[in-house]
Amino acid sequence: MWTFLVRRLVRALLVCLGISLITFALLHVVGDPVLLLLPQSASDEDVRLLEEKLGLDRPLWVQYGRFLADALRGDFGRSLFTQESALALILERMPATLELTVAGMLVGLVIAIPLGVLSAIRRGSLTDRLCTVGAVAGQAMPIFWLGIMLIIVFAVLLRWLPASGRGSPAHLVLPAITLGAYLAPLTMRLTRSGVLDVLTQDYIRTARAKGVGERWVLYKHALRNAAIPIVTILGVQFGRLLGGAVVTETVFAWPGVASLAVKAIRTYDYPVVQGAVVLLALLIVLANLVADLVVTWLDPRIRLEERHA
Amino acid sequence: MLRIVALVALALVVAAGPAGAQPRGQVTVALGSDTSTQDPHMHTERMGIIINQHIFDTLLTRDTRTWQPAPHLAESVRGIDSLTWELKLRRGVTFHNGEPFNAESVKFSFDRVLNPDQKSPIRGNFTWIKSVDVVDEHTVRITTHKPYPLIHEILTFGNFGMVPPRYVKEKGDAHFARNPVGTGPFRFVEWRKGEATVLEANEKYWKGAPAVRRLTFRVIPETATQIAELLSGGVDIIRAVPPDQIPAIERSGVARVTATRILRVVYLQLDGDGRAGRTPLTDVRVRRAINHAINVDEIMAKVLGGKAVRTATGNNPMVFGYDDSITPYAYDPARARKLLAEAGFPNGLELTLNTYTGSIVAVDQVAQAIQGYLAEVGVRTRVRHFADVGQYLASFRGSKLDGMTLASWGYNSVFDSDAIYYIHFVKGQPYAYNTSPEMDALLEEGRATVDPKKRREIYAKFQRLIVDQAYWVPMYAQFTIEAVSTKLNYEASSDEIMRVYAATWK
Numbered sequence: 001m002w003t004f005l006v007r008r009l010v011r012a013l014l015v016c017l018g019i020s021l022i023t024f025a026l027l028h029v030v031g032d033p034v035l036l037l038l039p040q041s042a043s044d045e046d047v048r049l050l051e052e053k054l055g056l057d058r059p060l061w062v063q064y065g066r067f068l069a070d071a072l073r074g075d076f077g078r079s080l081f082t083q084e085s086a087l088a089l090i091l092e093r094m095p096a097t098l099e100l101t102v103a104g105m106l107v108g109l110v111i112a113i114p115l116g117v118l119s120a121i122r123r124g125s126l127t128d129r130l131c132t133v134g135a136v137a138g139q140a141m142p143i144f145w146l147g148i149m150l151i152i153v154f155a156v157l158l159r160w161l162p163a164s165g166r167g168s169p170a171h172l173v174l175p176a177i178t179l180g181a182y183l184a185p186l187t188m189r190l191t192r193s194g195v196l197d198v199l200t201q202d203y204i205r206t207a208r209a210k211g212v213g214e215r216w217v218l219y220k221h222a223l224r225n226a227a228i229p230i231v232t233i234l235g236v237q238f239g240r241l242l243g244g245a246v247v248t249e250t251v252f253a254w255p256g257v258a259s260l261a262v263k264a265i266r267t268y269d270y271p272v273v274q275g276a277v278v279l280l281a282l283l284i285v286l287a288n289l290v291a292d293l294v295v296t297w298l299d300p301r302i303r304l305e306e307r308h309a
Numbered sequence: 310m311l312r313i314v315a316l317v318a319l320a321l322v323v324a325a326g327p328a329g330a331q332p333r334g335q336v337t338v339a340l341g342s343d344t345s346t347q348d349p350h351m352h353t354e355r356m357g358i359i360i361n362q363h364i365f366d367t368l369l370t371r372d373t374r375t376w377q378p379a380p381h382l383a384e385s386v387r388g389i390d391s392l393t394w395e396l397k398l399r400r401g402v403t404f405h406n407g408e409p410f411n412a413e414s415v416k417f418s419f420d421r422v423l424n425p426d427q428k429s430p431i432r433g434n435f436t437w438i439k440s441v442d443v444v445d446e447h448t449v450r451i452t453t454h455k456p457y458p459l460i461h462e463i464l465t466f467g468n469f470g471m472v473p474p475r476y477v478k479e480k481g482d483a484h485f486a487r488n489p490v491g492t493g494p495f496r497f498v499e500w501r502k503g504e505a506t507v508l509e510a511n512e513k514y515w516k517g518a519p520a521v522r523r524l525t526f527r528v529i530p531e532t533a534t535q536i537a538e539l540l541s542g543g544v545d546i547i548r549a550v551p552p553d554q555i556p557a558i559e560r561s562g563v564a565r566v567t568a569t570r571i572l573r574v575v576y577l578q579l580d581g582d583g584r585a586g587r588t589p590l591t592d593v594r595v596r597r598a599i600n601h602a603i604n605v606d607e608i609m610a611k612v613l614g615g616k617a618v619r620t621a622t623g624n625n626p627m628v629f630g631y632d633d634s635i636t637p638y639a640y641d642p643a644r645a646r647k648l649l650a651e652a653g654f655p656n657g658l659e660l661t662l663n664t665y666t667g668s669i670v671a672v673d674q675v676a677q678a679i680q681g682y683l684a685e686v687g688v689r690t691r692v693r694h695f696a697d698v699g700q701y702l703a704s705f706r707g708s709k710l711d712g713m714t715l716a717s718w719g720y721n722s723v724f725d726s727d728a729i730y731y732i733h734f735v736k737g738q739p740y741a742y743n744t745s746p747e748m749d750a751l752l753e754e755g756r757a758t759v760d761p762k763k764r765r766e767i768y769a770k771f772q773r774l775i776v777d778q779a780y781w782v783p784m785y786a787q788f789t790i791e792a793v794s795t796k797l798n799y800e801a802s803s804d805e806i807m808r809v810y811a812a813t814w815k
Contacts, residue, residue, distance in 0.1 A: 035702040037430055039353050041721050041732050044706070044739055046433050053428065081345040081352065082486065092502060151537045163537045164529055166504065253529040255503035262530075263342060268699060 008292075012285040019281045020071065020274055024064050032056070033080050033268035054080060067274060076275035079264075086271040090257055090279055096166055097256035100179060100248065101241050103172055105234075107180025108187055108241075113230070116191025121218070123196065131188065138185035143244055147178040147251035164253040175252040182244040183237060190233045194226040201225075228295050235291025239284045332510035335523035336797065337544040338809055339535045343503050343528045347489040348482065349470040350422050350429045358467035359807045360506050360526055364405075365470025365491035368396065368415070369461060373811075376627055376724055376803050378461040382410065382471055382492065386464065391456045391759060392439075398447040402515045404473040405496045412443040417474035419451075427482075431468045434721070458759045462723045467806055494519045494810040503528055520813040536792075539564050545794040548807065552614050552671065558792045567801045568616055568790040572722065574729070575669055576623045577603070577679065577782035578714040581743040585711035589658050596779035598648035599713070600638035602686040603679055605784050607640075612674045616788040622772040623729070623783035627803060630726030630755075630768030635776055637783060645686040657687025661712030664694050665701035669717045670787055676715055706739040714742075717787075722804055726768040727756055734775070743780035 034050050035042075051057045055066070070077060076086040119128035154174060155163035162171050198204065199222055207217050246258040253259075257276055264272035344357035349365050370381035383396045402410040419441040422429045439452045451460070463469070476490050489497050494516065495508035508524045527544060529535045536554060538544040540561050550558065555566050579590045579599065589595045609617040620626060621637040649657065660683075664676045680690045690713070695701035704710055720728040731752050736744040748771065755767040775781065791801040799812040 032699050032703050035706070036699050037353070039431065039433065039721050040702070040719070041728070042433050042739075047706070047739075050430075079345070083346075083351075084483070084486075089502070148531075148533050148537070151534060155543070156537050156541045159541055163541050163543050164534050165527065165543075250530050251534055253504075253527065253531070253534060255501065255528070259530065260503055 005289075008285075008289055012282065012289075015285055016278050016281050017068075020068070020278050021064070023274055023277045024067065024270075025060075027265070027268060027270055027273060028060055028063075033270065036267050037080060067271075071274070071278065076278070077271035079272050080269050081267065086275040089260065089272060090275050093255060093257045093260050094279075096254060097242075097245060097249070097258060099166075099172065100175055100254055100256060101238075101245055103176035104179025104183060104244070104248070105238075105241060107176045108183030109234075111180060111184040112187035113191055116188040117195055117218075117223070117226075119188075120192045120195035120199065128192075131192075135185035135188050138181060141181070143178060143182045143247045144251055146181055147174070147248060150174045150178060151251075164251075166254055175248050175254055178251070179241065179244050179248045182248075183241055186240075187230070187233065187237065191226065191230055194229040195222060197229075198222045198225045224298065228298050231291050231294050231298065235288040238287035242280055242284065332512065332518050332520060332522040334521060334814060335525065336521045336546070336809060336812065337525045337527055338546045338807060339527050339529040339538060339544045339548075341528075341530055341532075341535075341549060344506070346486040347497065347500060347506070348472075348486040349468050349489075349491075350418075350427070350431060350472070351482075351486065353430050353468065355805065356526075361470050361489075361491075362467055362493070362806050362808070363495040363508055363524065363810055364489050364493045364497055365472070366402075366493050367465055367467070367469055368471065369464040371465055371724075371804055373802060373808070378465050381465075382415075383464065386461060388759065389450070392453050394451045394453070394460055395444070396449045396451065398449065399515065400447055402492050403513070404476070404490050404492050405511060406473060406476055406490045408473040408475050408490075410471060410473075410492050411446050412449045414471055414474055415449045416441045416443050417477075418469070418471050421472065421477070422469070431466070434463055434466065456757050456759050458756070458761075458764060459723060459725055459727060462725050462728075465722075467722060467804075495524055498523075519810045521809065524809055539792055539794070542794075545797060546791060546799060546807065546809065548789065548791045548801075550790040550792050552616060552790065555614070555790065562795070564792050564794050566790060566792050567799065568788045569801045569803050570618050570627065570786055571789045571803055571805050572625055572627065572720045572724065573668055573717050573787045574620055574623060574625050575617075575675070575715070575717045575784045575787060576620075577784065578710075578716045578733075578742060579780060579782070580711055580713075581778070581780045582741075584708050584742045588660070588711060589652065589654065590660070590712065592652045593778055594648045594652040595654070595658075597638070598645040598652070598686065599683065599688065600779045600782050601641045601645040601648065602688065603682045603782055603784075604640040605637070605782075608675055608678045609785050612671050612678060613785075613788075616670075616790065617785040618788075619785050620783050622776055623781045624726055624768075624772060625720065625724075625729075625786045627786070628720065628724045628726055628728070629761075630765055630772075632769040632772045634769075635772055638776075638779070642682075642686050649687060654687070657689060659689040659691065662690040662692050663701075663704075663710045663712065663714040664692060665698060665715075666694070666696050667698045667701070667717070668719065668787075669715065672715065679715065710742070713782075724804075726771075727752070730768075730771060730775075731756060734771075734780075743775070743778070748774065 034047055038046055038050060055063060078084060079086055079089055115131050119131040122128050151163045154161045161173055165171055204217060204221055207221050246262060249256045249259040261273060261276040340356045342356055344354055344360055346352050349361040366382045368381060368383040369378045372379040382399050384399050385397045387395045389395050398412060404410060421427055422432055422435050423438060437453050437457045439454050442450045444450055470491055473490050477485050487500060494511055494514045496511050498507040498509050500506045506526045510519050510522045512518045529538060532551060535547040539547050540563060558564050558566055579596050580588050581590055581596060583591045618626060621635045622632060624631045626633060662676060664672055666672060676692060683690055718729050732738045733740045734743060734748045735741055735752050736749055751767055751771045755764055758764045789801050789805050793799045796815055797812050798815055802808055
């Protein structure tokens with residue numbers, strides 16, 4: 001167990017390192033914050049001075065080395081625009097993003113699990129087909145479009161809910177549904193195939209042969225085993241969820257990390273982008289780790305060391 | 310009994326009515342992005358300037374009819390000699406924390422921006438200043454290195470709010486950046502980053518309290534969401550409305566559109582110097598041909614729905630020094646073809662057309678229209694589009710924009726010809742792709758001349774020169790399009806500063 005954890009954490013560190021290197025390279029290749037920081041009329045001399053002040057005149061590998069040395073001590077540097085600690089800026093926004101992603105995930109699960117189980121039990125029925133069509137439609141629907149449609153219907157036409165922003169629980173409803181609807185189709189399909197897979201197993205047939213009631217078979221034997229692939233998938237889906245949060249936060253003016261990162265990318269605020277990307281990557285790695293731990297709890301036969309050797 | 314109480318209350322309200330000074334109600338303004346700081350001296354962002362203007366006062370402001378500088382915290386700005394200006398300050402003004410506004414606060418604000426260690430991004434706009442000296446409690450003298458005719462313009466600068474010396478020194482810059490204190494019409498209440506800035510009416514404002522009690526600037530990045538909020542009553546004012554959304558807003562009955570011309574001009578810059586490499590554009594006949602080939606009036610009418618003002622010289626008709634006696638090149642494709650043939654291109658030629666995503670309204674459609682007109686006279690264009698402003702500016706400065714560039718200029722909010730021409734036509738300046746010793750001399754003279762009449766003559770001469778040499782294809786000045794709740798009296802401003810402090814209830 002402990003060797004597993006250590007190994008996973010080392011791997012997480014490597015992932016973050018790789019991600020930070022890629023982000024760093026991409027940002028520095030694409031653009032330059034200096035011209036966005038200065039008035040358009042700034043002289044070349046002003047530009048040179050600011051580059052020097054920000055250390056952007058040094059070779060790239062020196063800049064990256066400095067970033068890395070500071071980051072390892074938990075210091076992502078200061079925002080080029082506000083001079084505030086990048087980490088503080090990101091942590092300030094983290095609760096909003098976590099609130100949205102957790103709510104989105106709950107909505108997604110509440111839709112996906114019952115429908116997935118239902119269509120597995122009634123395979124080939126009208127319900128199953130409707131669910132399949134719904135899932136395909138849901139996956140094809142751009143999250144951006146769904147958000148705007150929900151706003152138009154529930155805020156502009158019906159005036160039941162606020163169109164955007166964060167504050168009261170009412171503000172959370174539309175963004176959570178949007179994000180949940182983004183997560184649900186794939187999760188539902190995976191739940192369906194997971195349950196179907198389990199239902200054809202020998203022990204289910206044995207249980208049925210023993211005369212155990214269908215309901216008992218489903219809850220006691222099938223669902224618990226079907227939960228294993230679902231939990232694994234949820235861990236993986238967490239990354240997708242954060243991706244969906246970028247769009248959802250923008251559409252609903254939700255003040256989270258994702259929208260902070262988007263603005264920082266547009267303005268080449270390197271420290272904020274780096275910090276946000278590394279922290280979000282850590283979150284994803286963490287989510288996967290939790291998923292793995294839950295799976296071993298669900299199925300004691302799976303031994304972590306072997307699985308990940 | 311109840312009725313009597315009601316009557317008394319009513320009488321009291323009526324009695325208070327004529328004064329009309331009590332601020333009431335709340336207004337929410339949607340902004341596309343948040344400001345990065347509440348400290349006016351430490352950013353150059355439009356959203357930040359809009360918020361700053363409600364908390365801070367500048368030394369001069371703009372007359373909203375003529376857009377010329379007008380007295381504000383400075384009652385007068387008088388030239389003592391060619392290098393010295395005297396500012397008389399308004400008396401009896403206090404900061405929101407009770408600190409008095411005086412000559413000391415003015416000196417502090419100037420010195421703060423000029424201090425290299427402060428790293429203020431607007432410092433470059435003030436380097437003409439040699440020193441700022443306190444004469445007495447309400448008088449300040451500014452000494453300049455060279456004669457500086459643009460002083461009035463710079464003192465209206467949205468970023469250059471007067472800040473309270475004691476408060477800033479005691480609390481430090483980091484605290485000030487999150488808890489601003491000014492002399493303006495609204496007091497700062499709260500800033501939820503990435504979400505909203507909340508302000509409350511300053512009832513003791515020296516110009517009289519604003520009509521609105523609570524003013525919130527909300528961050529809503531998505532235009533569609535902004536419009537939905539406006540139509541559902543969640544916000545009262547939005548800016549940067551796409552032209553195609555105007556009819557829907559006007560039909561809604563809950564909001565209306567207010568649009569007005571702004572400083573930003575759009576033009577086609579030609580690489581007349583060949584700064585980015587060898588090009589046929591060094592031949593004046595080719596540049597004139599391109600001017601004759603493009604039907605600017607049609608672009609304005611069809612692409613922009615008439616929301617634009619024609620300019621003949623690339624300059625904005627609103628600014629000091631614009632010469633309105635100059636007429637633009639006539640749309641004349643036949644003449645364009647003839648000029649190209651004379652220049653040695655009877656079969657046409659190929660040029661790059663650089664475009665970028667940024668401040669130009671409907672940039673893709675405008676670029677496509679230009680491509681179409683040019684194709685008709687035999688100029689084939691390769692479009693090079695920059696999706697990123699930073700990259701575009703870097704290429705611009707780095708001598709990489711060959712051929713033609715669909716460019717725009719916002720004057721940094723300075724209503725003066727110098728603010729567009731100097732940086733684009735003086736040799737060695739970052740954006741200069743067309744230069745000559747004659748233009749250098751004229752623009753240096755314009756910058757060093759204080760007498761308005763003489764300056765006007767200099768810029769008239771200059772504009773004739775650049776039109777004759779066809780260095781640019783001058784096109785039009787853009788509009789700002791805002792939408793506002795029908796509950797409010799409010800109009801968009803030509804300097805793109807939203808004046809919600811001047812809004813009143815209907």
